[in-house]
Amino acid sequence: MKKWIFGSCVVAAGLATCLFSAGYRAIRSNFTAGFEIEKYELDSTLLKLETVATNLNVVWDMAWGPDNWIWFTDHDGKVSRLNPKTGQVIDILQIEDYYRKRLGLMSMVLHPDWQKHPHVFINYSHIQSDSAIVSKLVRYTYNGKKLVEPRLLYQIPGYLGHNGSRLVISKDRKILWATGDLKHKETIQNPAFANGKVLRLNLDGSIPKDNPYPGSPAWAMGFRVPQGLTYSANGNLFIAEHGDATDDEVNLVQRRKSYGWPAIAGFCDLPEERDNCPDSAVAPVIAWTPTIAPAGMDYYKGNISEWNNALLLTTLKDQSLRVLKLDAKQQKVTGEDIVFSKKYGRLRDVCVSPSGEIYISTSNRDWNPAPNFPIKTDDRIIRITRAGTIPKSARHAGKNTQKEVGDAASLYVNFCGSCHKADGKGVPGSFPSLVTSRRLAGDKDALIRFILKGSQSSTGEAMPAFGFMTDAQLAAVSSYARKQFAKIPDEISEADVARVR
Ligand code: HEC
Structure with a gap:
């Protein structure tokens, strides 16, 4: 386990010196702005974490600006610049015609030929x-003070959720745009529709002549809810997406390839997936079950040796930063570290500066906050830098690994809690309360059937099918939910599940 070794230290303004005492040595840290500072230990590297901006409102996207400030979006249609040295924030755009119900203003990318x-x-x-x-792609021009002259480049259908959304610009100066499936499964694998794709457009919004499907912006297909899109140093394009009940994924995006959804979740490993698995389907570079809800992703190269040549991936549900170490060719994930679990709440984006400083942003004021969040100062932008080397004698052996899925309570947290919440009360209008659920309290067999098969609610939300669980897992999690929320003590047994299945 990594451990937090310092409290916080806040100074109003001006140059301050702060003395930290860690069990094994004291560290002096000078800083000029009133940033809250914490330290975090990796294997041999000591990290410094500084909260550089507070009281923000869902920072979906951060981009390193040509002025060495961080340009970031706010869910309520605002774009701002943050001076990472002083914490000063300057608003440069308020979009008027944004629509925020769950989603609002999402991603942003700056032109690489800025001058x-x-x-x-x-x-x-x-x-x-x-x-x-609808989901709009609009180009603005910076006049030195504000973003002006909006020009609509492209517009596609939108939805309350499942929009995906991340933008990057390629070396050959095309916009790549990760779009969500909008819950329209029939059209995900059809290049005539924009959902569930990586789209590729010229910077004026026109469709490139060398796109794989003439007249279509589709570049790659078969994604569910992608919110991470980034190039590694050698120009490989990686995408991170949310799975349904299983299989969040990171994929290496290639022209004209299909990434499986909706027929295949993650690897082609279940019997019904194998029957359905076209030769052209590309396997993910990594997949997660239970799901973690991956969001923004960036490539890291810098002086934090444990993380060098890795994809840094923020997660919402899991409230962590995932460090996905890459092989020399930057094609495969060779290892994963999990850091800052549950420390800052939901994490929406990560941005690596040209000098290797890392910034992460929280998303605790979005529609689905985690327990105990938002805190007063949310949302925040936090800087992570190297603070030094931990002396050999003080290093903590062992890795942060994900808890084994086993007992009923953790099955509930991992597979049900993101929607029905830890207290079983759900999210009004989206996910029903289990505390007042007649279905949960009712006939055992009907309940098992319901959980195995899933269901589409009238609110448009879906209860995923849990047929992938073993009989023992499904028995354990449904017994747990009944005991915990419906106050019904009799167990649902493995045999009950086997019989109904
Ligand atoms: C992705 C969100 C999501 C997850 C994860 C999820 N559910 Fe649900 N659940 C829903 C939705 C949406 C409904 C309403 C479905 C409907 O009305 O047809 C629902 C309905 C239910 C109901 C019936 C509630 C009622 O109205 O009486 C039960 C019981 C239930 N879920 C149990 C579970 C259990 C147990 C798990 C974990 C194994 C789980 N759910 C995981 C979204 C989810």
């Missing part, structure tokens, strides 16, 4: 007068 083209590309939700929700 010639000071353009910012922004993706946000909008509701039309006919009440159709």
